[in-house]
Amino acid sequence: MLDSCVDHSRGSHRTDPVAGRGGRACAVNRLVRWLLRSHWGLALVVITANFVGVGAIFLISWAGGVFSRVGDDWHDAAWLIAIYPAFGFALGIGLAIYDRRKHLRWLDQGRKPTPEEARQLIRLPAAITVRAILIWLPGILLTVWLVDRFTEYHNTVVIGAGFILGALESAGVIYLILDRLIRPTVPIVAAVLGPTVHPSATVLVRVLVTWAVSGALPGIIVIVVLSDRTTPASDRVRAAWMFSIVALGVGMLATALLARSVATPMRAMYRALDRITRGELDVRVPVGSASEIGRLEHSVNELATTLREQAHMEDMFGKHVGSTVAERALAGSADLTGDVRTVSALFIDVTGSVRLSAEMEPVEFVHKLNRLLATVVAATEDNGGLVNKFQGDAALCIFGAPSALRDNATPALRAARRIRDEVVATGELDIGIGVARGQVFAGDVGSDTRLEFTVIGDAVNEAARLTTVAKEVQRRVLVSDAVVQAAAPAERAKWKRHKDIRLRGIPGRTRTWTDVPPPR
Structure with missing residues (x-):
């Protein structure tokens, strides 16, 4: 004691x-x-x-x-x-x-x-x-x-x-x-x-x-x-x-x-504060006095505890809404009020999820789904995108909002190929991936007490429709013509024309592309 x-x-x-x-x-x-x-x-x-x-x-x-x-x-x-x-x-x-x-x-x-x-x-x-x-x-x-x-x-x-x-x-x-x-x-x-x-x-x-x-x-x-x-x-x-x-x-x-008696606790507090500034928040100094120095020691401990709780809150907030949205929300950025942007939307959905959930134990299915979503998050964030939301066994990823990208088409196409390749390598699930590009509203929706960052527009709807068709395509990826045309030449060379298809709810026919299989 x-x-x-x-x-x-x-x-x-x-x-x-x-x-x-x-x-x-x-x-x-x-x-x-x-x-x-x-x-x-x-x-x-x-x-x-x-x-x-x-x-x-x-x-x-x-x-x-x-x-x-x-x-x-x-x-x-x-x-x-x-x-x-x-x-x-x-x-x-x-x-x-x-x-x-x-x-x-x-x-x-x-x-x-x-x-x-x-x-x-x-x-x-x-x-x-x-x-x-x-x-x-x-x-x-x-x-x-x-x-x-x-x-x-x-x-x-x-x-x-x-x-x-x-x-x-x-x-x-x-x-x-x-x-x-x-x-x-x-x-x-x-x-x-x-x-x-x-x-x-x-x-x-x-x-x-x-x-x-x-x-x-x-x-x-x-x-x-x-x-x-x-x-x-x-x-x-x-x-x-x-x-x-x-x-x-x-x-x-x-x-x-x-x-x-004064220098020793001051030195301990200096070392503790130095560690806190370096991001080491598991700091505690002994409260060894009932004087003002004891109050300072207690304040240093309270500072470390507060920062630790804040970091935990930011981490949990980031896990729920994405690190980019979390950072901007905590910073009070005005960009979160919403604006119209040109983005690339990537939608991914599991094929036959109803059948799989009926055949598998719920825990086993959730484990497989979590491994898939972990792949989606890593591929999206590594390419500068945001996993905007999970919808059961589906996910919507946005490239170009809330953080603007000079070229949002190329990273979206790279992420689509990477997700498909890693899912195929595991052999656990079958998926479809659709990528579309266009203007959307990107910002907060909700009320004063509950807000959610989202994107609304034809590009999102088109990506979801392409995903449904992509489940029947050999390469399991379909992207709109607008995405390929906006991509860098090196990335564009990895894609080939598929065919023009009619998507539900979208007027006219949509020109689609799929990626080129690697040489055998």
């Missing part, structure tokens, strides 16, 4: 998330996942942060020479001073264990969190940080009073400022660690709540807390120590040097970690 060592934008294990440091990144992720699963995980975070705060207070006191001025009875005072820190320390650990059981119970149970549990988890870093400050405050007031009452050091402003800075340092560390700790759960939370940005988890808050912990607080510590006039000059110089070095070192480390 908490797998964060996989580069989801590539669909494989991540080996170089940040300049080749994938191994260390995965080691950190494993530690984070262990802390999440351990009942002592949050307690260890609180312990670590409190040690940082106590360490900061100790360094402030030592660098400022406080220890040398508390007097000889400091041992007795130390026991009194240690009472509340011990109590606060135990209280913080107990509350952290309680928080772990309350807010991550769903993880132990192997289920998704409820919406309320997900919201509480997102608020957890800020909530524990604020609570840590509230636990520190009584201790600061009590300790300052005890130091002033039972020791010889009476500069309460300096000692109070030192303890406050230590408390803020501890709280800042708690926030930064917890913000990192819950990151593997963000994809699960996002699946429950959708894309969410909690005010306490924004990039701005993360930057400000990092700056406070690594730069502002050490700088203020230097100011506090230097402002204590009772501190010897040598101690003040030592304190200034020490905390300046600490600020530089911690600042560099914190800034690098912060930059990495």
